[in-house]
Amino acid sequence: MALPDFLVIGAPKAGTTALHAALARHPALFMSAVKEPKFFLTDGPPPTRGGPGDAQTFREHVWRREDYEALFEKAPPGTLRGESTPFYLYDRGAQRRIHATIPDARLIVVLRDPVERAHSNWTHLWSAGLEPIGDVVRACAEEERRVAAGWSAFWHYVGLGRYGEQLRDLFKLFPPANVLVLRYRDLVDAPRATLDRICGFLGVETGVIAEVPRENVTAHPERTLRHQALSRVMRAGAAVGRHLPGALAGRLTESLEVALQDNGRPRRPLSWDERQALIPRFERDVALLHQVTGEDFSDWLRPRERSGGLMGDRPPGQRQARNGRPRLS
Incomplete structure (x- = not known):
């Protein structure tokens, strides 16, 4: 059967598109031409209801088993097959389906500051004309109502960033040795070392790929x-x-x-007030994430960037571009 050997499973707005493109450059890896097939998100056809624009997204689901396997049929012999659907980490049903279908799969998780991730997610939909609320804090406050109404996961700005809960459940299915957890900032600041870490995790030659392709930063x-x-x-x-x-x-x-x-104009950065209003929504989960991974993520609860600059001095993408680093939306 032509099924993937590994999957990039999350999180949305954490550089997974750029990572997919980077891994596709390795001769020992074969990445699906459809970057986000979403196969494991459902047991059959995708939903028929959702939020604004969800109908088009649902059309993109590769939900038939034969169509999904066809994505990997052209993989050269001996290569590892992979795909990237960043909602698999958040969707517990997807976690279970992956385990039932590919129990030995290797899973790659990229985690981004959940406040920044929520803001980037909201900006994406606001800029596309699909988010009706022009304030990220108020949009996050609407999440429970939207979930109840069947809006798809991309509208779950807060829930998608509660990685502690997601990884806790994932580790009930997969051993930690099968899961590589990375920070988004490492893709930006140290792409060569981070890509080597991924290649080592997958068991392919390191030192072959050294760059993460640039991505367009969402306009605002x-x-x-x-x-x-x-x-x-x-x-x-x-x-x-x-x-x-x-x-x-x-x-x-x-x-x-x-x-x-x-x-x-370039993506509008979070204000101090916005960041401080959203941090409490993630505090308990950041503590859980520390328990689950053994790593310290408390920097996500501070109002300043790790470099010491104020949040909102300039869009993160601008700073990285001036330093010659990849711009990851």
């Missing part, structure tokens, strides 16, 4: 009447699109996406 349109109007049209189009063929639905929203991003 101003909260103008024009953006609000286009966003309403985008959400209406997404609702209509669920009843249209995939290609037609894509054409319906493509021009709107371009217009929404037009003249968007």
